[in-house]
């Protein structure tokens with residue numbers, strides 16, 4: 270039996286949204302198996318990375334099932350950042366099973382893998398103006414509707430784990446620490 274053709278797709282998934290799922294549907298149509306790397310795996314509880322790796326994994330499992338990708342054709346692999354661009358692609362190669370091609374819309378990721386000799390396919394983008402995790406996090410903080418931008422199962426899961434409350438709390442903490450920094454320094458009287 271010939272070896273399955275595998276694609277690599279890396280994202281932070283903070284949170285998983287409909288753009289990721291559309292991109293993954295494209296990737297699944299091109300290869301037999303997909304290695305989904307969960308980037309910045311060490312990060313959580315910040316405004317850019319509010320969700321933990323286990324929460325992001327749960328979102329991916331539920332969303333892929335909802336999208337009808339029920340056959341187990343994917344691997345979820347956490348990838349903590351190493352903040353070292355020159356060796357990042359080699360690091361990823363050492364953290365995941367063998368793969369044949371990289372799918373990405375991130376130009377740095379594309380460049381780093383191309384320089385290592387990998388085939389890179391730039392996946393199509395879908396409504397990047399709104400299908401962006403940054404926009405979804407912004408809407409959550411501002412109290413604007415965001416649910417339509419993510420799979421139903423992901424919206425439900427975020428409600429279950431009180432994800433919006435967490436992001437709002439993180440935003441409030443940041444605001445009050447910024448205020449503290451801006452407050453005039455009071456020299457105590459002795």
Ligand SMILES: Nc1ncnc2c1ncn2[C@@H]1O[C@H](COP(=O)(O)OP(=O)(O)OP(=O)(O)O)[C@@H](O)[C@H]1O
Pocket residue numbers: 279280281282283287288289291292317372373374375392393394395396397400401402403404
């Ligand atoms: N709207 C989209 N359509 C297709 N692919 C997308 C879309 N948004 C992100 N991707 C793909 O997902 C991968 C990166 O995922 P990531 O979690 O960083 O998404 P993001 O929405 O750009 O996140 P953030 O806004 O937090 O930086 C990239 O390969 C990117 O091309």
Ligand SMILES: NC(=O)c1ccc[n+]([C@@H]2O[C@H](COP(=O)(O)O)[C@@H](O)[C@H]2O)c1
Pocket residue numbers: 279280281282307308309310350351352353354355357375377378
């Ligand atoms: N030097 C590095 O550690 C390095 C380089 C390129 C991408 N990455 C990671 O890959 C992921 C790419 O996903 P995004 O498209 O969400 O940025 C991120 O987690 C990013 O931090 C890390």
